[in-house]
Amino acid sequence: MLTDGFVLGAASGGFTVLDSLYQLLAFLVxxxxxxxxxxxxxxxxxxxxxxxxxxxxNQAEDAKKEAKELLQQQQEMLKNARQESHTFIENxxxxxxxxxxxxxxxxxxxxxxxxEAARLEIQQEKENAxxxxxxxxxxxxxxxxxxxxxxxxxxxxxxxxxxxxxxxAGEE
Numbered sequence: 001m002l003t004d005g006f007v008l009g010a011a012s013g014g015f016t017v018l019d020s021l022y023q024l025l026a027f028l029v030x031x032x033x034x035x036x037x038x039x040x041x042x043x044x045x046x047x048x049x050x051x052x053x054x055x056x057x058n059q060a061e062d063a064k065k066e067a068k069e070l071l072q073q074q075q076e077m078l079k080n081a082r083q084e085s086h087t088f089i090e091n092x093x094x095x096x097x098x099x100x101x102x103x104x105x106x107x108x109x110x111x112x113x114x115x116e117a118a119r120l121e122i123q124q125e126k127e128n129a130x131x132x133x134x135x136x137x138x139x140x141x142x143x144x145x146x147x148x149x150x151x152x153x154x155x156x157x158x159x160x161x162x163x164x165x166x167x168x169a170g171e172e
Contacts, residue, residue: 011045137169140165140168143165144162
């Protein structure tokens with residue numbers, strides 16, 4: 001009967017306890033071999049891969065931080081450049097306004113000088129004309145006096161003499 005217990009289902013196909021023990025032993029030996037020769041290197045590869053991925057993630061985070069910092073620096077530089085250009089434009093406008101006022105002031109002064117020079121020239125010409133007129137009147141007076149002395153004039157002759165003298169003065 002004991003042999004009957006070891007042979008379970010021998011009649012049905014041959015599955016025995018010994019087969020089970022053999023399979024269990026083979027499984028354990030296989031597990032031990034896998035652990036010793038395959039599991040350790042596999043775990044080492046997995047650990048290296050995990051470290052590599054962690055390193056890549058850290059590098060990516062560092063690069064992202066650096067890119068953010070660079071972006072902030074660039075934005076700050078752009079802001080400063082805009083401010084400087086705005087200040088430069090405002091200064092240029094102020095300087096242009098000052099130059100415009102200076103040019104207008106200089107033009108007004110020049111116009112006043114020309115106006116004063118023209119006024120002085122007109123005054124001088126007027127004085128010259130008055131002096132010339134005085135000379136002509138004096139010479140006409142002398143001429144009239146000499147003619148009066150030469151002859152005694154009637155009122156009619158006197159008026160004609162005056163008209164004639166005025167005509168001569170106008171022609172000269």
